[in-house]
Amino acid sequence: MEKIKVGVLGASGYTGADLIRLALRHPTIELTVLTANAHAGKPVKDVFRHFSHVDLPDLISIDDADWAAVDAVFCGLPHGTTQAITKQIFETHPKVKIIDMSADFRLRDPAAYKEWYGLDHIAAEIQPEAAYGLTELYRDEIEAARLIACPGCYPTAVLLSLVPLAIKDLIDATDLVIDAKSGVSGAGRGLKENTLFCEAGEGISPYAVGKHRHMAEIEQEIGKAANLEGLRVNFTPHLIPMSRGELTTSYVRMKNGASASDLKDALIDAYSGEPFVTILDGETLPQTQMVRGSNYVAMNVIPDRIPGRAIVISTLDNLVKGSAGQALQNFNLAYGMDETLGLEQLPLFP
Incomplete structure (x- = not known):
């Protein structure tokens, strides 16, 4: 099988490390460029000890990256960085595909990007090319794109559980x-x-209340599904003292005489045959333990005791399906391969 040469930008972050972990088990990927400016010149094993037994290229700075040595690039860089690099790559090597795990191309409106991230969009001419990388909902666009903007972890969990319900009104x-x-x-x-351990341990903390940047993606995509402009949602994130995992609980008011059972049937119908989305039986409650270390999503719909309302719960691993795993799933789509390649890892338990 012919190898696809891949670069990982931001390889010293958690997302970059998980992308490397998954890519090493992918039968067609050859990792040729790994960048990490703060650790440039170091072997990867000096930054991540769990790669000590793996032969990998040394980390280099982005300025030293040879784009001619890659067919595809995964970007795990902070927002405000990927736009300039994407422009540079596309100008000099237009056939390179970019799978972006940052926020730089997720918002379709450059003005919205400036509003939420406080930066001018410096690659607005490329933005229309970006496919929103929520795999289960945008396959056709992803397959045809050279630029894939992978969603944030929170939007992935929320949108997979709510968009099919909004589409069906x-x-x-x-x-x-x-x-x-x-x-x-x-x-x-x-x-x-x-x-820090002493700050985050043994407690739960809300943060970015009423202003978390992932709200923009959630509003963009649910608004599109419901055909509503200027949609606003109530979204509050919390930090939990565990390494990885994510759980979202959405409280919804039903329409058109729908019941919680109808909502669940709609999700079952939307994800029938999907390799990574599971609608749980009965009233089994999603737990982060069900998906840890995997590309799976588990969800369910529970009737609320308040008439006309239901509770939709979704869980995923924020570093896998919420980031690196979904990026690899999109990579597989973009190259016409089975979506599950390199993603067969089952959840880790305990």
């Missing part, structure tokens, strides 16, 4: 309350006081 998209919880790896690997 079973829920009132203007009355959504979303409670979300993520492991500490979602905050990145950089040194931050609030993620």
